Amino acid sequence: MTIQPCINPFTQETNELKITFKKFIEECQYLKRLSPQTIKGYTEVFNTFCKYMPEVATLEDLSAQNVVQFFTRVSQRQRMVGSVMKIGIKPSTLDTYYRKLMVFFNWLEKNKFIENRSISSVVPKPRAPEYRDLKSLTQDEISKIIAAITMKNSKDTWQKIRDLTILNLLIFTGIRRGELLGLKVQDIDLEQNSIFINKETSKSKYSRYIPINFKLRQTLEGYLNIRSKQEIYHPSLIVSCKRGTAFTQHGLKHWVSKYEKLSGVSFHLHRFRHTFSCNMAKAGADPTTIMKLLGHTSLRMTERYLRSIQTRDALKYINLL
Structure with missing residues:
Protein backbone atom coordinates (compact mmCIF):
# COMPACT_ATOMS: atom_id res chain seq x y z
CA MET A 1 0.00 0.00 0.00
CA VAL A 123 -15.35 45.68 8.98
CA PRO A 124 -14.45 48.95 10.72
CA LYS A 125 -11.94 51.11 8.94
CA PRO A 126 -8.68 51.54 10.87
CA ARG A 127 -8.18 54.92 12.42
CA ALA A 128 -6.50 57.25 9.96
CA PRO A 129 -2.75 57.44 10.68
CA GLU A 130 -1.36 60.68 12.04
CA TYR A 131 1.62 61.68 9.97
CA ARG A 132 4.16 63.52 12.08
CA ASP A 133 7.03 63.17 9.64
CA LEU A 134 7.81 65.95 7.19
CA LYS A 135 7.60 64.36 3.77
CA SER A 136 8.58 67.36 1.67
CA LEU A 137 12.22 68.32 1.19
CA THR A 138 13.49 71.61 2.57
CA GLN A 139 15.31 74.12 0.38
CA ASP A 140 18.50 73.30 2.28
CA GLU A 141 18.11 69.58 1.50
CA ILE A 142 17.49 70.31 -2.18
CA SER A 143 20.60 72.54 -2.24
CA LYS A 144 22.68 69.69 -0.79
CA ILE A 145 21.45 67.31 -3.53
CA ILE A 146 22.26 69.89 -6.22
CA ALA A 147 25.73 70.38 -4.73
CA ALA A 148 26.30 66.61 -4.68
CA ILE A 149 25.37 66.32 -8.37
CA THR A 150 27.56 69.28 -9.33
CA MET A 151 30.62 68.18 -7.35
CA LYS A 152 30.39 64.50 -8.31
CA ASN A 153 30.27 65.36 -12.01
CA SER A 154 32.56 68.40 -12.07
CA LYS A 155 34.53 66.84 -14.94
CA ASP A 156 31.60 65.19 -16.70
CA THR A 157 29.29 67.90 -18.06
CA TRP A 158 27.05 65.43 -19.86
CA GLN A 159 26.22 63.41 -16.72
CA LYS A 160 25.91 66.55 -14.60
CA ILE A 161 23.31 68.10 -16.91
CA ARG A 162 21.46 64.78 -17.26
CA ASP A 163 21.25 64.35 -13.48
CA LEU A 164 20.24 67.97 -12.87
CA THR A 165 17.52 67.49 -15.48
CA ILE A 166 16.18 64.48 -13.57
CA LEU A 167 16.23 66.48 -10.34
CA ASN A 168 14.50 69.54 -11.80
CA LEU A 169 11.83 67.45 -13.50
CA LEU A 170 11.04 65.87 -10.13
CA ILE A 171 11.07 69.18 -8.24
CA PHE A 172 9.13 71.31 -10.74
CA THR A 173 6.56 68.80 -12.05
CA GLY A 174 5.95 66.30 -9.23
CA ILE A 175 5.74 63.43 -11.70
CA ARG A 176 5.84 59.81 -10.60
CA ARG A 177 8.76 57.45 -11.23
CA GLY A 178 6.99 55.65 -14.09
CA GLU A 179 5.96 58.95 -15.67
CA LEU A 180 9.55 60.22 -15.53
CA LEU A 181 10.93 57.07 -17.15
CA GLY A 182 8.09 57.09 -19.69
CA LEU A 183 8.74 60.62 -20.94
CA LYS A 184 9.63 60.93 -24.65
CA VAL A 185 11.53 63.76 -26.28
CA GLN A 186 8.37 64.54 -28.26
CA ASP A 187 6.48 65.07 -24.98
CA ILE A 188 8.51 68.22 -24.30
CA ASP A 189 6.96 71.26 -26.01
CA LEU A 190 9.23 74.24 -25.39
CA GLU A 191 7.12 76.45 -27.66
CA GLN A 192 4.01 75.92 -25.55
CA ASN A 193 6.04 75.50 -22.34
CA SER A 194 4.35 72.23 -21.43
CA ILE A 195 5.13 68.58 -20.76
CA PHE A 196 2.73 65.89 -21.92
CA ILE A 197 2.19 62.99 -19.50
CA ASN A 198 0.85 60.04 -21.46
CA LYS A 199 -1.94 58.06 -19.81
CA GLU A 200 -0.05 54.88 -20.67
CA THR A 201 2.61 55.79 -18.10
CA SER A 202 0.29 57.41 -15.57
CA LYS A 203 -1.08 55.58 -12.54
CA SER A 204 -4.44 57.36 -12.91
CA LYS A 205 -4.64 56.36 -16.61
CA TYR A 206 -5.43 59.94 -17.62
CA SER A 207 -3.23 62.04 -19.87
CA ARG A 208 -2.37 65.54 -18.68
CA TYR A 209 -0.19 68.54 -19.43
CA ILE A 210 2.14 70.17 -16.91
CA PRO A 211 3.40 73.73 -17.53
CA ILE A 212 7.17 74.22 -17.65
CA ASN A 213 8.55 76.95 -15.40
CA PHE A 214 11.49 79.16 -16.40
CA LYS A 215 14.20 77.26 -14.49
CA LEU A 216 13.07 73.86 -15.77
CA ARG A 217 12.92 75.23 -19.31
CA GLN A 218 16.56 76.34 -19.08
CA THR A 219 17.58 72.92 -17.79
CA LEU A 220 15.68 71.09 -20.54
CA GLU A 221 17.13 73.32 -23.28
CA GLY A 222 20.65 72.62 -22.02
CA TYR A 223 19.96 68.89 -21.74
CA LEU A 224 18.45 68.54 -25.22
CA ASN A 225 21.32 70.55 -26.68
CA ILE A 226 24.04 68.38 -25.12
CA ARG A 227 22.09 65.22 -26.04
CA SER A 228 22.27 66.32 -29.65
CA LYS A 229 26.02 66.93 -29.39
CA GLN A 230 26.41 63.45 -27.91
CA GLU A 231 24.53 62.16 -30.99
CA ILE A 232 21.88 60.46 -28.88
CA TYR A 233 18.65 59.98 -30.79
CA HIS A 234 16.76 57.58 -28.56
CA PRO A 235 13.06 58.57 -28.26
CA SER A 236 13.14 58.36 -24.44
CA LEU A 237 13.86 61.72 -22.81
CA ILE A 238 16.02 60.40 -19.96
CA VAL A 239 18.76 58.10 -21.18
CA SER A 240 21.77 56.24 -19.86
CA CYS A 241 24.90 58.37 -20.10
CA LYS A 242 27.04 55.38 -21.10
CA ARG A 243 24.79 53.56 -23.56
CA GLY A 244 22.37 56.23 -24.74
CA THR A 245 19.46 53.86 -24.14
CA ALA A 246 16.32 54.45 -22.07
CA PHE A 247 16.98 55.01 -18.38
CA THR A 248 15.65 52.10 -16.30
CA GLN A 249 14.08 51.64 -12.87
CA HIS A 250 17.33 50.02 -11.75
CA GLY A 251 19.29 53.02 -13.01
CA LEU A 252 16.96 55.41 -11.18
CA LYS A 253 17.30 53.40 -7.98
CA HIS A 254 21.09 53.65 -8.29
CA TRP A 255 20.72 57.41 -8.96
CA VAL A 256 18.82 57.87 -5.68
CA SER A 257 21.23 55.70 -3.69
CA LYS A 258 24.27 57.54 -5.06
CA TYR A 259 23.04 61.03 -4.29
CA GLU A 260 21.60 60.06 -0.92
CA LYS A 261 25.10 59.00 0.10
CA LEU A 262 26.88 61.98 -1.44
CA SER A 263 24.44 64.62 -0.18
CA GLY A 264 23.76 63.18 3.26
CA VAL A 265 20.04 63.71 2.62
CA SER A 266 17.69 60.76 3.14
CA PHE A 267 15.21 60.86 0.27
CA HIS A 268 13.25 58.77 -2.18
CA LEU A 269 11.57 59.80 -5.43
CA HIS A 270 8.14 60.26 -3.87
CA ARG A 271 9.50 62.96 -1.54
CA PHE A 272 9.92 65.18 -4.59
CA ARG A 273 6.24 64.69 -5.38
CA HIS A 274 5.33 65.81 -1.86
CA THR A 275 7.74 68.73 -2.21
CA PHE A 276 6.17 69.88 -5.46
CA SER A 277 2.62 69.73 -4.09
CA CYS A 278 3.55 71.58 -0.87
CA ASN A 279 5.48 74.26 -2.76
CA MET A 280 2.50 74.77 -5.06
CA ALA A 281 0.21 75.16 -2.04
CA LYS A 282 2.58 77.62 -0.37
CA ALA A 283 2.66 79.62 -3.60
CA GLY A 284 -1.13 79.98 -3.39
CA ALA A 285 -2.32 77.24 -5.77
CA ASP A 286 -5.77 75.88 -4.93
CA PRO A 287 -6.18 72.14 -4.14
CA THR A 288 -8.03 71.41 -7.39
CA THR A 289 -5.18 72.78 -9.49
CA ILE A 290 -2.65 70.75 -7.50
CA MET A 291 -4.84 67.65 -7.91
CA LYS A 292 -4.86 68.04 -11.70
CA LEU A 293 -1.11 68.62 -11.91
CA LEU A 294 -0.39 65.54 -9.78
CA GLY A 295 -2.77 63.44 -11.86
CA HIS A 296 -4.97 62.51 -8.89
CA THR A 297 -8.61 61.56 -9.34
CA SER A 298 -9.74 62.87 -5.95
CA LEU A 299 -8.95 65.73 -3.61
CA ARG A 300 -8.69 63.25 -0.75
CA MET A 301 -5.50 61.82 -2.19
CA THR A 302 -4.10 65.30 -2.82
CA GLU A 303 -4.73 66.30 0.80
CA ARG A 304 -2.46 63.47 1.94
CA TYR A 305 0.36 65.07 -0.05
CA LEU A 306 -0.13 68.40 1.68
CA ARG A 307 0.42 67.14 5.21
CA SER A 308 3.86 68.77 5.32
CA ILE A 309 2.26 72.22 5.33
CA GLN A 310 2.93 73.77 8.72
CA THR A 311 0.89 76.33 10.64
CA ARG A 312 3.73 78.82 10.32
CA ASP A 313 3.37 78.64 6.53
CA ALA A 314 0.10 80.54 6.89
CA LEU A 315 1.81 83.57 8.44
CA LYS A 316 2.19 85.53 5.22
CA TYR A 317 -1.51 85.08 4.47
CA ILE A 318 -2.52 86.09 8.00
CA ASN A 319 -0.36 89.22 7.70
CA LEU A 320 -2.44 90.23 4.67
CA LEU A 321 -5.66 90.31 6.72
Whole structure:
Protein backbone atom coordinates (compact mmCIF):
# COMPACT_ATOMS: atom_id res chain seq x y z
CA MET A 1 0.00 0.00 0.00
CA THR A 2 1.42 3.37 -1.06
CA ILE A 3 1.11 6.16 1.47
CA GLN A 4 0.21 9.45 -0.18
CA PRO A 5 1.98 12.55 1.13
CA CYS A 6 -0.10 14.89 3.22
CA ILE A 7 -1.01 18.00 1.20
CA ASN A 8 -2.05 21.19 2.89
CA PRO A 9 -5.23 22.19 1.02
CA PHE A 10 -4.62 25.85 1.83
CA THR A 11 -1.34 25.99 -0.10
CA GLN A 12 -2.56 24.29 -3.28
CA GLU A 13 -2.84 26.32 -6.45
CA THR A 14 -6.45 25.14 -6.64
CA ASN A 15 -7.24 27.36 -3.67
CA GLU A 16 -10.56 28.93 -4.70
CA LEU A 17 -9.85 32.32 -3.16
CA LYS A 18 -6.50 32.57 -4.97
CA ILE A 19 -8.07 31.55 -8.28
CA THR A 20 -10.72 34.23 -7.88
CA PHE A 21 -8.09 36.80 -6.96
CA LYS A 22 -6.26 35.94 -10.18
CA LYS A 23 -9.44 36.81 -12.12
CA PHE A 24 -9.58 40.13 -10.28
CA ILE A 25 -5.96 40.87 -11.21
CA GLU A 26 -6.58 39.95 -14.86
CA GLU A 27 -9.46 42.43 -14.97
CA CYS A 28 -7.24 45.09 -13.40
CA GLN A 29 -4.54 44.42 -15.99
CA TYR A 30 -6.43 43.94 -19.23
CA LEU A 31 -9.69 45.84 -18.77
CA LYS A 32 -8.89 48.60 -16.29
CA ARG A 33 -5.24 48.65 -17.45
CA LEU A 34 -3.94 49.59 -14.03
CA SER A 35 -0.22 50.20 -13.65
CA PRO A 36 2.14 47.32 -12.78
CA GLN A 37 2.92 49.10 -9.51
CA THR A 38 -0.77 49.13 -8.51
CA ILE A 39 -1.12 45.46 -9.47
CA LYS A 40 1.95 44.65 -7.40
CA GLY A 41 0.46 46.46 -4.40
CA TYR A 42 -2.80 44.51 -4.58
CA THR A 43 -0.91 41.23 -4.95
CA GLU A 44 1.46 41.82 -2.04
CA VAL A 45 -1.38 42.71 0.34
CA PHE A 46 -3.46 39.72 -0.76
CA ASN A 47 -0.47 37.40 -0.25
CA THR A 48 -0.06 38.83 3.25
CA PHE A 49 -3.73 38.09 3.93
CA CYS A 50 -3.27 34.49 2.76
CA LYS A 51 -0.15 34.11 4.89
CA TYR A 52 -1.88 35.16 8.10
CA MET A 53 -5.25 33.58 7.30
CA PRO A 54 -4.41 30.10 5.90
CA GLU A 55 -7.81 28.79 7.05
CA VAL A 56 -9.53 31.05 4.49
CA ALA A 57 -9.24 29.00 1.32
CA THR A 58 -12.69 29.27 -0.27
CA LEU A 59 -15.10 32.09 -0.92
CA GLU A 60 -17.42 30.50 1.63
CA ASP A 61 -14.69 30.86 4.26
CA LEU A 62 -14.43 34.58 3.65
CA SER A 63 -16.32 36.64 6.21
CA ALA A 64 -16.15 39.97 7.98
CA GLN A 65 -15.10 38.13 11.14
CA ASN A 66 -12.13 36.56 9.34
CA VAL A 67 -11.08 39.91 7.90
CA VAL A 68 -11.14 41.46 11.39
CA GLN A 69 -9.10 38.48 12.59
CA PHE A 70 -6.51 39.21 9.90
CA PHE A 71 -6.07 42.79 11.10
CA THR A 72 -5.78 41.52 14.67
CA ARG A 73 -3.04 39.05 13.74
CA VAL A 74 -0.93 41.47 11.72
CA SER A 75 -1.28 44.06 14.51
CA GLN A 76 0.17 41.55 16.97
CA ARG A 77 2.88 40.03 14.79
CA GLN A 78 6.47 39.99 16.02
CA ARG A 79 9.52 40.44 13.82
CA MET A 80 13.19 41.22 14.24
CA VAL A 81 14.44 44.45 12.70
CA GLY A 82 18.20 44.29 13.11
CA SER A 83 18.65 43.39 16.77
CA VAL A 84 15.34 44.92 17.88
CA MET A 85 12.08 43.01 18.27
CA LYS A 86 9.20 44.91 16.65
CA ILE A 87 5.56 44.19 17.45
CA GLY A 88 2.70 45.04 15.11
CA ILE A 89 2.78 47.29 12.05
CA LYS A 90 2.69 51.01 11.40
CA PRO A 91 -0.76 52.67 11.25
CA SER A 92 -0.02 53.74 7.68
CA THR A 93 0.66 50.10 6.69
CA LEU A 94 -2.56 48.99 8.35
CA ASP A 95 -4.40 51.68 6.40
CA THR A 96 -2.80 50.46 3.15
CA TYR A 97 -3.81 46.85 3.86
CA TYR A 98 -7.40 47.92 4.49
CA ARG A 99 -7.73 50.06 1.37
CA LYS A 100 -6.24 47.49 -1.00
CA LEU A 101 -8.12 44.51 0.44
CA MET A 102 -11.43 46.38 0.27
CA VAL A 103 -10.95 46.98 -3.44
CA PHE A 104 -10.82 43.20 -3.93
CA PHE A 105 -13.68 42.46 -1.51
CA ASN A 106 -15.91 45.08 -3.13
CA TRP A 107 -15.12 43.52 -6.51
CA LEU A 108 -16.20 40.13 -5.15
CA GLU A 109 -19.50 41.61 -3.96
CA LYS A 110 -20.12 43.53 -7.18
CA ASN A 111 -19.56 40.42 -9.30
CA LYS A 112 -21.73 38.22 -7.03
CA PHE A 113 -18.87 35.94 -5.96
CA ILE A 114 -20.03 36.55 -2.42
CA GLU A 115 -23.61 37.55 -1.73
CA ASN A 116 -25.30 38.97 1.34
CA ARG A 117 -21.87 39.64 2.88
CA SER A 118 -20.99 43.30 2.64
CA ILE A 119 -17.55 43.03 4.20
CA SER A 120 -16.57 46.65 3.62
CA SER A 121 -19.61 47.96 5.50
CA VAL A 122 -19.12 45.60 8.46
CA VAL A 123 -15.35 45.68 8.98
CA PRO A 124 -14.45 48.95 10.72
CA LYS A 125 -11.94 51.11 8.94
CA PRO A 126 -8.68 51.54 10.87
CA ARG A 127 -8.18 54.92 12.42
CA ALA A 128 -6.50 57.25 9.96
CA PRO A 129 -2.75 57.44 10.68
CA GLU A 130 -1.36 60.68 12.04
CA TYR A 131 1.62 61.68 9.97
CA ARG A 132 4.16 63.52 12.08
CA ASP A 133 7.03 63.17 9.64
CA LEU A 134 7.81 65.95 7.19
CA LYS A 135 7.60 64.36 3.77
CA SER A 136 8.58 67.36 1.67
CA LEU A 137 12.22 68.32 1.19
CA THR A 138 13.49 71.61 2.57
CA GLN A 139 15.31 74.12 0.38
CA ASP A 140 18.50 73.30 2.28
CA GLU A 141 18.11 69.58 1.50
CA ILE A 142 17.49 70.31 -2.18
CA SER A 143 20.60 72.54 -2.24
CA LYS A 144 22.68 69.69 -0.79
CA ILE A 145 21.45 67.31 -3.53
CA ILE A 146 22.26 69.89 -6.22
CA ALA A 147 25.73 70.38 -4.73
CA ALA A 148 26.30 66.61 -4.68
CA ILE A 149 25.37 66.32 -8.37
CA THR A 150 27.56 69.28 -9.33
CA MET A 151 30.62 68.18 -7.35
CA LYS A 152 30.39 64.50 -8.31
CA ASN A 153 30.27 65.36 -12.01
CA SER A 154 32.56 68.40 -12.07
CA LYS A 155 34.53 66.84 -14.94
CA ASP A 156 31.60 65.19 -16.70
CA THR A 157 29.29 67.90 -18.06
CA TRP A 158 27.05 65.43 -19.86
CA GLN A 159 26.22 63.41 -16.72
CA LYS A 160 25.91 66.55 -14.60
CA ILE A 161 23.31 68.10 -16.91
CA ARG A 162 21.46 64.78 -17.26
CA ASP A 163 21.25 64.35 -13.48
CA LEU A 164 20.24 67.97 -12.87
CA THR A 165 17.52 67.49 -15.48
CA ILE A 166 16.18 64.48 -13.57
CA LEU A 167 16.23 66.48 -10.34
CA ASN A 168 14.50 69.54 -11.80
CA LEU A 169 11.83 67.45 -13.50
CA LEU A 170 11.04 65.87 -10.13
CA ILE A 171 11.07 69.18 -8.24
CA PHE A 172 9.13 71.31 -10.74
CA THR A 173 6.56 68.80 -12.05
CA GLY A 174 5.95 66.30 -9.23
CA ILE A 175 5.74 63.43 -11.70
CA ARG A 176 5.84 59.81 -10.60
CA ARG A 177 8.76 57.45 -11.23
CA GLY A 178 6.99 55.65 -14.09
CA GLU A 179 5.96 58.95 -15.67
CA LEU A 180 9.55 60.22 -15.53
CA LEU A 181 10.93 57.07 -17.15
CA GLY A 182 8.09 57.09 -19.69
CA LEU A 183 8.74 60.62 -20.94
CA LYS A 184 9.63 60.93 -24.65
CA VAL A 185 11.53 63.76 -26.28
CA GLN A 186 8.37 64.54 -28.26
CA ASP A 187 6.48 65.07 -24.98
CA ILE A 188 8.51 68.22 -24.30
CA ASP A 189 6.96 71.26 -26.01
CA LEU A 190 9.23 74.24 -25.39
CA GLU A 191 7.12 76.45 -27.66
CA GLN A 192 4.01 75.92 -25.55
CA ASN A 193 6.04 75.50 -22.34
CA SER A 194 4.35 72.23 -21.43
CA ILE A 195 5.13 68.58 -20.76
CA PHE A 196 2.73 65.89 -21.92
CA ILE A 197 2.19 62.99 -19.50
CA ASN A 198 0.85 60.04 -21.46
CA LYS A 199 -1.94 58.06 -19.81
CA GLU A 200 -0.05 54.88 -20.67
CA THR A 201 2.61 55.79 -18.10
CA SER A 202 0.29 57.41 -15.57
CA LYS A 203 -1.08 55.58 -12.54
CA SER A 204 -4.44 57.36 -12.91
CA LYS A 205 -4.64 56.36 -16.61
CA TYR A 206 -5.43 59.94 -17.62
CA SER A 207 -3.23 62.04 -19.87
CA ARG A 208 -2.37 65.54 -18.68
CA TYR A 209 -0.19 68.54 -19.43
CA ILE A 210 2.14 70.17 -16.91
CA PRO A 211 3.40 73.73 -17.53
CA ILE A 212 7.17 74.22 -17.65
CA ASN A 213 8.55 76.95 -15.40
CA PHE A 214 11.49 79.16 -16.40
CA LYS A 215 14.20 77.26 -14.49
CA LEU A 216 13.07 73.86 -15.77
CA ARG A 217 12.92 75.23 -19.31
CA GLN A 218 16.56 76.34 -19.08
CA THR A 219 17.58 72.92 -17.79
CA LEU A 220 15.68 71.09 -20.54
CA GLU A 221 17.13 73.32 -23.28
CA GLY A 222 20.65 72.62 -22.02
CA TYR A 223 19.96 68.89 -21.74
CA LEU A 224 18.45 68.54 -25.22
CA ASN A 225 21.32 70.55 -26.68
CA ILE A 226 24.04 68.38 -25.12
CA ARG A 227 22.09 65.22 -26.04
CA SER A 228 22.27 66.32 -29.65
CA LYS A 229 26.02 66.93 -29.39
CA GLN A 230 26.41 63.45 -27.91
CA GLU A 231 24.53 62.16 -30.99
CA ILE A 232 21.88 60.46 -28.88
CA TYR A 233 18.65 59.98 -30.79
CA HIS A 234 16.76 57.58 -28.56
CA PRO A 235 13.06 58.57 -28.26
CA SER A 236 13.14 58.36 -24.44
CA LEU A 237 13.86 61.72 -22.81
CA ILE A 238 16.02 60.40 -19.96
CA VAL A 239 18.76 58.10 -21.18
CA SER A 240 21.77 56.24 -19.86
CA CYS A 241 24.90 58.37 -20.10
CA LYS A 242 27.04 55.38 -21.10
CA ARG A 243 24.79 53.56 -23.56
CA GLY A 244 22.37 56.23 -24.74
CA THR A 245 19.46 53.86 -24.14
CA ALA A 246 16.32 54.45 -22.07
CA PHE A 247 16.98 55.01 -18.38
CA THR A 248 15.65 52.10 -16.30
CA GLN A 249 14.08 51.64 -12.87
CA HIS A 250 17.33 50.02 -11.75
CA GLY A 251 19.29 53.02 -13.01
CA LEU A 252 16.96 55.41 -11.18
CA LYS A 253 17.30 53.40 -7.98
CA HIS A 254 21.09 53.65 -8.29
CA TRP A 255 20.72 57.41 -8.96
CA VAL A 256 18.82 57.87 -5.68
CA SER A 257 21.23 55.70 -3.69
CA LYS A 258 24.27 57.54 -5.06
CA TYR A 259 23.04 61.03 -4.29
CA GLU A 260 21.60 60.06 -0.92
CA LYS A 261 25.10 59.00 0.10
CA LEU A 262 26.88 61.98 -1.44
CA SER A 263 24.44 64.62 -0.18
CA GLY A 264 23.76 63.18 3.26
CA VAL A 265 20.04 63.71 2.62
CA SER A 266 17.69 60.76 3.14
CA PHE A 267 15.21 60.86 0.27
CA HIS A 268 13.25 58.77 -2.18
CA LEU A 269 11.57 59.80 -5.43
CA HIS A 270 8.14 60.26 -3.87
CA ARG A 271 9.50 62.96 -1.54
CA PHE A 272 9.92 65.18 -4.59
CA ARG A 273 6.24 64.69 -5.38
CA HIS A 274 5.33 65.81 -1.86
CA THR A 275 7.74 68.73 -2.21
CA PHE A 276 6.17 69.88 -5.46
CA SER A 277 2.62 69.73 -4.09
CA CYS A 278 3.55 71.58 -0.87
CA ASN A 279 5.48 74.26 -2.76
CA MET A 280 2.50 74.77 -5.06
CA ALA A 281 0.21 75.16 -2.04
CA LYS A 282 2.58 77.62 -0.37
CA ALA A 283 2.66 79.62 -3.60
CA GLY A 284 -1.13 79.98 -3.39
CA ALA A 285 -2.32 77.24 -5.77
CA ASP A 286 -5.77 75.88 -4.93
CA PRO A 287 -6.18 72.14 -4.14
CA THR A 288 -8.03 71.41 -7.39
CA THR A 289 -5.18 72.78 -9.49
CA ILE A 290 -2.65 70.75 -7.50
CA MET A 291 -4.84 67.65 -7.91
CA LYS A 292 -4.86 68.04 -11.70
CA LEU A 293 -1.11 68.62 -11.91
CA LEU A 294 -0.39 65.54 -9.78
CA GLY A 295 -2.77 63.44 -11.86
CA HIS A 296 -4.97 62.51 -8.89
CA THR A 297 -8.61 61.56 -9.34
CA SER A 298 -9.74 62.87 -5.95
CA LEU A 299 -8.95 65.73 -3.61
CA ARG A 300 -8.69 63.25 -0.75
CA MET A 301 -5.50 61.82 -2.19
CA THR A 302 -4.10 65.30 -2.82
CA GLU A 303 -4.73 66.30 0.80
CA ARG A 304 -2.46 63.47 1.94
CA TYR A 305 0.36 65.07 -0.05
CA LEU A 306 -0.13 68.40 1.68
CA ARG A 307 0.42 67.14 5.21
CA SER A 308 3.86 68.77 5.32
CA ILE A 309 2.26 72.22 5.33
CA GLN A 310 2.93 73.77 8.72
CA THR A 311 0.89 76.33 10.64
CA ARG A 312 3.73 78.82 10.32
CA ASP A 313 3.37 78.64 6.53
CA ALA A 314 0.10 80.54 6.89
CA LEU A 315 1.81 83.57 8.44
CA LYS A 316 2.19 85.53 5.22
CA TYR A 317 -1.51 85.08 4.47
CA ILE A 318 -2.52 86.09 8.00
CA ASN A 319 -0.36 89.22 7.70
CA LEU A 320 -2.44 90.23 4.67
CA LEU A 321 -5.66 90.31 6.72
